[in-house]
Amino acid sequence: MKILLVNNTIFYEDDKELFLNKETGNFxxxxxxxxxxxxxxxxxxxxxxxxxxxxxxxxxxxxHIYEVKRRKGRILPFLxxxxxxxxxxxxxxxxxxxxxxxxxxxxxxxxxxxxxxxxLYVRGEQGISTRVSEFILKRAASIFTISPKFTATIFEYNxxxxxxxxxxxxxxxxxxxxxxxxxxxxxxxxxxxxxVYDKGLFELIDALEVLVKKGRNVFLNLVGGGTDYxxxxxxxxxxxLIDRVKFHGMISEKEDLEKVYKSCNVFVLPTYHEGFxxxxxxxxxxxxxxxxxxxxxINFLMIDGYNxxxxxxxxxxxxxxxxxxxxxxxxxxxxxADNGGNTIIKYLSxxxxxxxxxxxxxx
Numbered sequence: 001m002k003i004l005l006v007n008n009t010i011f012y013e014d015d016k017e018l019f020l021n022k023e024t025g026n027f028x029x030x031x032x033x034x035x036x037x038x039x040x041x042x043x044x045x046x047x048x049x050x051x052x053x054x055x056x057x058x059x060x061x062x063x064h065i066y067e068v069k070r071r072k073g074r075i076l077p078f079l080x081x082x083x084x085x086x087x088x089x090x091x092x093x094x095x096x097x098x099x100x101x102x103x104x105x106x107x108x109x110x111x112x113x114x115x116x117x118x119x120l121y122v123r124g125e126q127g128i129s130t131r132v133s134e135f136i137l138k139r140a141a142s143i144f145t146i147s148p149k150f151t152a153t154i155f156e157y158n159x160x161x162x163x164x165x166x167x168x169x170x171x172x173x174x175x176x177x178x179x180x181x182x183x184x185x186x187x188x189x190x191x192x193x194x195x196v197y198d199k200g201l202f203e204l205i206d207a208l209e210v211l212v213k214k215g216r217n218v219f220l221n222l223v224g225g226g227t228d229y230x231x232x233x234x235x236x237x238x239x240x241l242i243d244r245v246k247f248h249g250m251i252s253e254k255e256d257l258e259k260v261y262k263s264c265n266v267f268v269l270p271t272y273h274e275g276f277x278x279x280x281x282x283x284x285x286x287x288x289x290x291x292x293x294x295x296x297x298i299n300f301l302m303i304d305g306y307n308x309x310x311x312x313x314x315x316x317x318x319x320x321x322x323x324x325x326x327x328x329x330x331x332x333x334x335x336x337a338d339n340g341g342n343t344i345i346k347y348l349s350x351x352x353x354x355x356x357x358x359x360x361x362x363x
Contacts, residue, residue, distance in 0.1 A: 013047060123146075186219070222247050
């Protein structure tokens, strides 16, 4: 099968080689290993020191890349993409589109125009309830989503929809089966993900300042890279918290990331919008108490007071109050960590094959 993959982010070019995030890269390679001829269409831009999350080299992987370079403006690359993607669509048997996204909508509509079979990987909530998306969803040959909540919503338009197994580096064999949570002497907060404004990290740093002023022995660990690294670093310096915040950068190796999870005792995700973030699966596998907003489809699996505590988006007060709730109630902290572990065991119990194998089975 000749499959064209269309990611809804961009590739990054460094020394004439292209990079993307590790989980997506492994998905591309696994599809190839299953006997398919893989191509990918992507707009690319030059990689910077801040783009550390793009850590998987896709060049020299025997995958044909339909690349459109973006160096300055957005309009010209978009126009060029319109013509390049049509050639790519016609040369492949099946088009698999990471959805949503403006270009991804256009590509899906072109597949419908050319009567080319296409599938969708729905990984976010923004824009999937529009009339255009409804038109596209109804005509997809197959659809996979990141959460049962998305699957249930899309089922109204298309019955050929399924939920994927989480695309994360950890699995059941990495599950921490027993862990004692203690927050008495020192609180090590942990965030894992992109360092960008809409992840709520500025509020998290402000919350850290409040807790420190209250005399709490609290520290913050930030794992990842992103466009707001410099702004976050300056914000930390302005607050006088440089000795309280550690920027770990992007951690690619599973063993190294596992060590960071185990060295921290509260996981915090103050994000403004999501589909369902992979890091929540990881945190539950690592059996660590979780604070998270309930945006997107997070509440399909996360239950306030059971396997997490809910924090309000853009609210410093909410972050502070819920961290103190854990500090003041050791039994609650332990129960949330343990219930998170129980939740992920149950969730993965009927998801034994990975995303690539699920898609390949449709062919």
